[in-house]
Amino acid sequence: MVLTKPLLFRVPTVDDRSFRIEQDNAPHFYGQLHYHPEIQLTLIKQGEGTLIVGDKVDRFGQNDILLLGANLPHVLRSDPGYYQPDSVQRATSVSVLFRSEILEATMLNLPETKHLNLLLQEAKHGVRLRCGTGNLLTEQLEELPHQRPFEQLLSLLQLFDNLATNPDREVLSATAYARPQRPDDQRRLEHVFAYIIRQYALPVSLEDVANVANLTPGAFCRFFRQHTRKTFSQLLNEVRIENACRLLRESQENISQIAFSCGYTNLSNFNRQFKEIVGMPPGEYIRNYRL
Structure with a gap:
């Protein structure tokens, strides 16, 4: 897959x-x-895959609610099975996109709504709330398209209030993005992220990914660290371990087979990276998931 479209939506x-x-x-x-200049509030109704928000790499799944700030780079990359010609899986969502300056100058400028400004500050890093089925927030978002515009506005304010007061919400990216400084840099990052997501199961060298960015290895390391606060190897390991977690939950393969299918040729290295990123060994992860 060749990426030629500009990054700005x-x-x-x-x-x-x-x-x-x-x-x-x-x-x-x-x-x-x-990225786009609008703030985005999204409910994932159906679908699973890799979530990248700023410098955060993680999973997304059904009933996740995401609040993504203006110009915050992000992608919801569906799992490989969704791209198969015979797949019957669907990716469905409801999103609200709005310009923060409009709400800040009107509804969020009231004394009763001052607490919502903190939520919009957090949105610059990306906010996620994982909800269960039958949750009030997911029901509110699903109902939005069927409401009158005035009802939608009231529901949107109520959604913000529920998010702002929910202690289970999590801030995703360590880095906030005010606006993209250089579109060429953003396009480089787009190519690099897409390449890693596509090639993570294969041997990926620093020289390979530097070529994708059209930089020398040294220049690429400086560029990548500056824009993501991570090294290339950190991001590659995060993508590989994130996919390993999915396979540990969904497949019948053993740990060694999963390690190999996610790009690791050394089981001890896989175990070390898994524990560092997830906080527990793969075996314990499986046992906790099956409880």
Whole structure:
């Protein structure tokens, strides 16, 4: 897959509404790292895969709620099975996109809504809330497309209030993004992230990924550290271990087979990286998941 599209998204507007509601229903989510000037509130109704928000690499799944700040690079990369020609899996979501300056100048400028400004500050790093089925927040988001515009505005404020007061929400990225400074740098990151997600199961050298970024290895290391606060090997290990967690939950393969299928040729190295990233050995992870 060759990535040629620019990273910046222009969200179309068809009227003078202060926010826009979108419903996605497709074989898989859009798989390129991108950003846009709108803040995005999304409910994942169906779908699983790799989540990248700023410098955070993790999983996303059904009933996740994401609040992503303006110009925060992100991607929901569906699992490989969603891309198979005979797949019956679907990726569905409900999203609200809005310009923060509109709400900040109006509804969020009231004394009663001052607490919501902290949530919007957290959104610059990305916020996630993992919900169960039958959760009030997921029901509110699913109902949004069927409401009148005034009802949608009231529901949106209530959603923000519920998120802002929920102690289970988590901030995702260590780095906040105010606006992209150089589009060429963002495109380089897009190519690098896409390459790693596509090739993680194979041997990936520093020279390989530096070539993708069209930089020398030394220049690439400085570039990558500056923009992600990580080394290339850290990100590669995070992507590999994230996929290993998925396979440990879903497949019948043993730990050695999973380590090999995620790009590790040395089991002890896999175990060490897994414990460092997940906080426990693979065997304990399986036992905890099956409790």
